Amino acid sequence: MLRSVQTSDTTSALTAPDEWLFNQVQRGHTEAFDAIVNRYRDRLFNCIIRLVRQTECAEDLVQETFLRVYRSRNEYQATTHFSTWIYTIALNLARSELRKRKRRRFFSINTDPDDDQGERPELSDPAGGPDDQLHHSELGRSIQRAIGQLPIKYRTVIVLRDIEELSYEQISEVLQCPTGTIKSRVNRARLKLQEKLRYWQDDRGFPLSRA
Amino acid sequence: MQCRDFEPFFSQYIDGELERNQFESIRFHLSGCPRCHLILEEMQQAVNAVQGLPRLAPRPEFAEALRQRLHQEITQDLYQRPEWTRWAEGLTEFWRAGLQRSPQIAVAFILVVAVGVGMFIFQSGPPAGRVNETLNTQRPAPSFGQTLTVSAREERAQAERSGSASRPLSRLALSSPARQDRRAPQPERAEFAAPPDSAALFLASTPPDPHWVLPQASGDGVASARGSIVDGRRETMHYLLPTIPSRPRFSRVAF
Known part of the structure; x- marks a missing residue:
């Protein structure tokens, strides 16, 4: 039988810190894990789909993230933020998936030589087509494509900093890099993104701020 | 200082992560450098555009599928499968992956393991x-x-x-x-x-x-x-x- 959190704890589960909730999971109160899942499911999905750009793949990675978090629950120590830990697991999975795709593209005879950094959404999911949510507007599609064309390390910091709005210190913990490295990497990533968007802006003739 | 000395700090300037003196130094430079001012303005627009992207949510049926999968995992974990079953699964997975990638390597691995086990058995007797x-x-x-x-x-x-x-x-x-049991009465x-x-x-x-x-x-x-x-x-x-x-x-x- 599954053990449940005490009634008094259930009400506080909505506002409790992540670390307290996960401590309950470590003690065997598995219902606290539902609260964590509800708290992080959409956040992780939004982060991962910006990297992998396929809905089904992103959902699989989110599921795998939660499974790994649960299986290694006893390895987590409260000295680090829970959010940092779970983002680390999710990003490792996403980057591993991207590296696999890169290898597949390298060995594939259908490789497009012009697209050396990121995959095109039209080619990435031939069965179901690109996700409709990503195409909410022409500008949004262009921004997403520009992000997707960045190298993985720049794409990751753009997603973490500008979409997930993590601090530089949190990003350095997630990616296990010095904070100074993350700062310069974010700067370079934004310059590259800005360069890619500049072409789009010149073609369309209206500023990005109208997004 | 030249423009290229300021450029690495544009991102932190936008995020408000600079020290007071660094911030003032860049602002002073921007007031007299239209090129850097343009770069910074474009970067600010790009950041705003990315931050303005809507948050994407998974499909509605995903939440239930995830809940069921995690419930299955938790239930399975509570019943505590023996450790050897995980090892067996791992070896099976390894064998399957090995066959897919290179059957020769898989067969060579099995031969090495068999030889190792055989040597262990035959050398375990008395001198x-x-x-x-x-x-x-x-x-x-x-x-x-x-x-x-x-x-x-x-x-x-x-x-x-x-x-x-x-x-x-x-x-x-x-x-x-x-x-062995000295506490028991000796027969x-x-x-x-x-x-x-x-x-x-x-x-x-x-x-x-x-x-x-x-x-x-x-x-x-x-x-x-x-x-x-x-x-x-x-x-x-x-x-x-x-x-x-x-x-x-x-x-x-x-x-």
Whole structure:
């Protein structure tokens, strides 16, 4: 039988810190894990789909993230933020998936030589087509494509900093890099993104701020 | 300072992560440098555009599918599958992946494992040299399929003569299950059995001239030892010797 959190704890589960909730999971109160899942499911999905750009793949990675978090629950120590830990697991999975795709593209005879950094959404999911949510507007599609064309390390910091709005210190913990490295990497990533968007802006003739 | 000295700090300037003096220094530079001002403005627009992207949510059915999968995992975990099943799954997965990628490597791996296991099995017997030497020089050759009985007195005398160079049989008897629990009342008479390795060790350490009596048939390749303890001392010891000398495990015990 599954053990449940005490009634008094259930009400506080909505506002409790992540670390307290996960401590309950470590003690065997598995219902606290539902609260964590509800708290992080959409956040992780939004982060991962910006990297992998396929809905089904992103959902699989989110599921795998939660499974790994649960299986290694006893390895987590409260000295680090829970959010940092779970983002680390999710990003490792996403980057591993991207590296696999890169290898597949390298060995594939259908490789497009012009697209050396990121995959095109039209080619990435031939069965179901690109996700409709990503195409909410022409500008949004262009921004997403520009992000997707960045190298993985720049794409990751753009997603973490500008979409997930993590601090530089949190990003350095997630990616296990010095904070100074993350700062310069974010700067370079934004310059590259800005360069890619500049072409789009010149073609369309209206500023990005109208997004 | 030149423009390229300020450019690495544009991102932190936008995020408000700079120290006061650095911030003022860049702002002063921007007021007089239209090029850097344009770059910074474009970067700010790009950041705003990315931050303005709508948050994407998974499909509605994903939440239920995820809940069921996690519930399955938690239930499975609570029932605590044995550890060996995970190892078996891992090996199965490894084997499957190996077959998909390179069958030759998988077959080579299995061969290496088989050879390793075989070497471990065949080298786990008693040291060959000492057994052969002791038996060949001190013991008259019995025929296979015999049961031998040795008196405890002879064995103790041999143990005193040989010191601790070889393990006397009395220790085997004392370490038998009948003698392990010292808190239990000692029976006046108890039967015990020793494993085959103990039999081989005894054959290497007992004195010559044992009373070879009562030849009996025994199972193929099976060696066992049985004895009895009377008043805390082992009185007799019966050894059932292997009948097939070419058996690998006992081929080292050459008579």
